[in-house]
Amino acid sequence: MREPASAPRRLTAAAAILEATAQCMQADARVYMMGEGVADPKGIFGTTLGLVERFGPERVIEMPVAENGLTGIAIGSALMGQRPIMVHQRVDFALLAVEQLLNNAAKTHFVTNGVHKVPLTVRMIIGRGWGQGPEHSQVFDSVFAHAPGLKVVMPSTPYEAKGMMVAAVRDDNPVIVLEHRWMHYAEGDVPEALYETPLTGPARVRSGDEVTVVASSFALLEAIEAADHMAAAGVGCDLFDLRVVRPLDLTSIIASVRRTGRLVIIDTGWKLFGVGAEIAAQVTEACFDQLKCAPVRLGLPDQPTPSSRGLARSFYPNGQILAETVAKMIPDAAHRLAEPIKALEALRLRVPVDVPNPAFRGPF
Amino acid sequence: MADDDRTPPTAEAARAATEGTGHDALLRNDLPLALYVDMLRNRRIEEEIARRYGDQEMRCPVHLSVGQEAVSAGVCLALERQDQIVSTHRAHAHYLSKGGDLKAMLAEFHGKASGCCGGRGGSMHIFDVPAGVLLSLPIVGSGIPVATGAALAMKQRGEPQVAVAFLGDAAVEEGVFHEAANFAAVHRLPVIFVCENNLYSVYTPLKVRQPDLPLERLGRCHGIASVTADGNDAEAVFSLTRAAVDRARAGEGPSFLVFDTYRWLEHCGPNYDNDIGYRTQAEFETWRERDPVGLMAAKLQRQGLLDAGRQSELLASIDAEINEAFRFALASPLPEPGEVALYA
Ligand SMILES: Cc1ncc(C[n+]2csc(CCOP(=O)(O)OP(=O)(O)O)c2C)c(N)n1
Ligand SMILES: [Mg+2]
Numbered sequence: 001m002r003e004p005a006s007a008p009r010r011l012t013a014a015a016a017i018l019e020a021t022a023q024c025m026q027a028d029a030r031v032y033m034m035g036e037g038v039a040d041p042k043g044i045f046g047t048t049l050g051l052v053e054r055f056g057p058e059r060v061i062e063m064p065v066a067e068n069g070l071t072g073i074a075i076g077s078a079l080m081g082q083r084p085i086m087v088h089q090r091v092d093f094a095l096l097a098v099e100q101l102l103n104n105a106a107k108t109h110f111v112t113n114g115v116h117k118v119p120l121t122v123r124m125i126i127g128r129g130w131g132q133g134p135e136h137s138q139v140f141d142s143v144f145a146h147a148p149g150l151k152v153v154m155p156s157t158p159y160e161a162k163g164m165m166v167a168a169v170r171d172d173n174p175v176i177v178l179e180h181r182w183m184h185y186a187e188g189d190v191p192e193a194l195y196e197t198p199l200t201g202p203a204r205v206r207s208g209d210e211v212t213v214v215a216s217s218f219a220l221l222e223a224i225e226a227a228d229h230m231a232a233a234g235v236g237c238d239l240f241d242l243r244v245v246r247p248l249d250l251t252s253i254i255a256s257v258r259r260t261g262r263l264v265i266i267d268t269g270w271k272l273f274g275v276g277a278e279i280a281a282q283v284t285e286a287c288f289d290q291l292k293c294a295p296v297r298l299g300l301p302d303q304p305t306p307s308s309r310g311l312a313r314s315f316y317p318n319g320q321i322l323a324e325t326v327a328k329m330i331p332d333a334a335h336r337l338a339e340p341i342k343a344l345e346a347l348r349l350r351v352p353v354d355v356p357n358p359a360f361r362g363p364f
Numbered sequence: 365m366a367d368d369d370r371t372p373p374t375a376e377a378a379r380a381a382t383e384g385t386g387h388d389a390l391l392r393n394d395l396p397l398a399l400y401v402d403m404l405r406n407r408r409i410e411e412e413i414a415r416r417y418g419d420q421e422m423r424c425p426v427h428l429s430v431g432q433e434a435v436s437a438g439v440c441l442a443l444e445r446q447d448q449i450v451s452t453h454r455a456h457a458h459y460l461s462k463g464g465d466l467k468a469m470l471a472e473f474h475g476k477a478s479g480c481c482g483g484r485g486g487s488m489h490i491f492d493v494p495a496g497v498l499l500s501l502p503i504v505g506s507g508i509p510v511a512t513g514a515a516l517a518m519k520q521r522g523e524p525q526v527a528v529a530f531l532g533d534a535a536v537e538e539g540v541f542h543e544a545a546n547f548a549a550v551h552r553l554p555v556i557f558v559c560e561n562n563l564y565s566v567y568t569p570l571k572v573r574q575p576d577l578p579l580e581r582l583g584r585c586h587g588i589a590s591v592t593a594d595g596n597d598a599e600a601v602f603s604l605t606r607a608a609v610d611r612a613r614a615g616e617g618p619s620f621l622v623f624d625t626y627r628w629l630e631h632c633g634p635n636y637d638n639d640i641g642y643r644t645q646a647e648f649e650t651w652r653e654r655d656p657v658g659l660m661a662a663k664l665q666r667q668g669l670l671d672a673g674r675q676s677e678l679l680a681s682i683d684a685e686i687n688e689a690f691r692f693a694l695a696s697p698l699p700e701p702g703e704v705a706l707y708a
Contacts, residue, residue: 036565036566037566037567037568039568040568040642041567041641041642042567042640062572062573063573064534064537064574065505065534065535065565065573066537066538066539067538068539069539092503093504095503096503096538130423130424130425131423131424131425131475131486131487132424132425132486133484133485133486133488133489133502134484134485134489135488135501135503136425136488136502301704301705302705302708303704303705303708304708306484306699306704307424307472307475307483307484307485307486307489308475308476308479308482308483308486309423309475310475310477310483310697310698310700311475311483311484311698311701311704312701313701314701315701315704354423361418361420362420362423362425362633363417363424363425363426363633364632364633
């Protein structure tokens with residue numbers, strides 16, 4: 001990783017994404033942005049605020065509500081050498097653009113024998129909470145990751161959100177950036193300089209010997225909390241931030257599982273046919289005889305996301321569930337993890353299930 | 365068919381469900397008053413939702429229709445119960461004007477098991493089968509082909525029903541509007557596309573998104589009978605819709621109706637947002653002077669059909685109904701987490 005020179009400041013991930021975008025647009029006149037709301041007073045949850053004033057409406061294009069057509073238009077401009085960033089306020093709206101993305105964006109480099117490139121970045125925001133219901137809270141990381149020709153990344157911290165955004169814009173072929181809406185609120189150290197977080201493999205964020213845990217996006221923030229509680233009780237998690245769903249590079253994770261013999265993966269989306277299934281399969285193929293128990297996948301149950309907080313009560317995995325899972329995988333850990341599980345439960349109960357933080361007041 | 369209890373309502377079933385409501389009688393005898401009562405009721409319901417939203421008991425997005433009541437009233441009162449509507453993210457007024465159950469709607473907003481979707485959908489998925497509210501869908505444009513498909517079924521079955529697709533001014537920007545309009549025209553389907561032009565898609569004005577040409581042309585280019593009218597004039601909305609319904613029932617095919625109107629509150633949520641900079645207070649004020657509810661009240665007063673006594677009687681009965689419905693919603697239990705696995 002290229003080390004940024006400047007001193008870090010505390011920023012939210014939303015502010016980090018905004019800074020990355022502004023710096024990319026400043027550095028490269030080919031970079032422009034399109035989306036529904038990119039130039040409005042709310043500026044995509046603050047991630048595009050001020051850009052239209054600074055770069056003008058030719059480069060910060062307020063889109064008609066026409067996702068598939070405009071994705072094709074972005075692709076056409078990219079073939080001509082422009083570097084479009086398209087934003088969808090929900091992944092669910094990007095579903096209208098799946099044809100252009102999975103056909104033209106993903107395959108043009110291939111079918112033109114490498115002649116054409118499609119330097120397109122598509123930001124899609126994953127909704128959660130406040131009763132948004134089945135068509136405003138989907139994830140689809142595994143759907144986009146299923147198609148050769150796309151890169152799919154899921155930042156989980158402000159630092160990564162900025163660095164991956166920059167890397168996505170500089171990438172010569174299409175990158176889908178899946179941003180969790182609740183991750184926008186996360187605060188962290190972010191250097192001011194323009195820097196890139198390479199879109200390669202996962203990053204280890206906590207070291208431990210007893211179990212390998214893989215998480216991404218918002219789940220990583222909960223996994224860190226759980227891993228720290230477990231570490232204090234003497235149960236060491238080797239915790240990885242997956243970061244890049246495609247291309248999927250599991251080298252470091254496989255090496256870790258060889259050591260720990262145990263693997264837990266937390267999917268942001270549905271567990272069934274999810275990214276966790278692919279990871280479990282590849283790790284099992286690589287080190288079957290070093291596994292001490294079967295890999296465990298956590299993720300959303302096999303149902304659409306319900307609106308009601310009554311139904312959503314046990315819908316999402318969380319730190320407590322991760323600790324309970326680990327407690328079952330390691331002989332004698334149940335006893336050691338009793339206290340951390342209680343502490344994680346208390347933390348969870350401090351905030352209602354349908355809001356990201358105690359200050360949240362709705363509607364989005 | 366008869367053994368499948370989830371079959372969508374036939375005209376007969378829907379007629380049976382509405383027997384004794386006096387809906388048609390009211391319309392025949394007293395159309396202006398019926399339109400007024402419908403609008404006043406929707407206004408009071410939306411205002412009460414806005415007032416209570418800060419209590420954090422309705423934990424879902426709400427897209428309020430304050431200012432746009434004449435469209436839902438004029439369109440839905442021109443329909444029969446067995447006719448079907450498909451609504452959007454801004455569904456409350458459509459649902460209510462068509463006869464959707466108020467208690468089931470508010471319970472849904474409260475996430476309760478007694479909600480019309482059992483708490484699964486929230487405010488953007490409300491529906492009511494006996495009332496002919498087939499579906500509401502939160503994805504822009506998504507319901508337009510669905511309503512068109514309902515019309516296809518009506519034609520195939522030879523039922524004298526009509527389907528209405530409600531859409532906003534932004535939905536015509538989606539390809540799916542044109543795909544559905546083309547098919548409806550070719551097959552002369554009994555579908556009415558009702559475009560509520562409130563000049564904005566969220567905070568983005570129409571003029572940034574479309575050329576400055578009448579929206580109406582977008583129906584006409586598909587060979588569909590298309591008209592534009594004042595969407596704050598409930599009687600005008602009613603009579604144009606009636607004409608479109610008559611044409612549809614006579615097998616003369618689809619219509620595209622554009623009604624110009626204005627949303628008073630923020631795109632999503634309970635507040636006024638004229639201060640955030642996407643529209644001017646002056647623009648808002650000119651539309652508020654043309655308040656659809658107030659205009660109709662003034663007209664009824666001039667005609668001697670409404671006086672202060674009648675107005676306070678109306679308000680008292682509407683407010684009592686609303687309070688009772690909120691009481692019901694608040695008192696209803698949340699669904700059990702395990703129920704989420706049903707129908708998945
Ligand atoms: C396909 C899709 N894109 C974007 C959105 C986000 N969105 C929700 S409502 C809305 C505005 C729609 O405007 P309009 O159709 O005019 O209806 P209005 O809100 O004015 O009633 C948008 C863009 C969505 N729900 N679906
Ligand atoms: Mg609109």
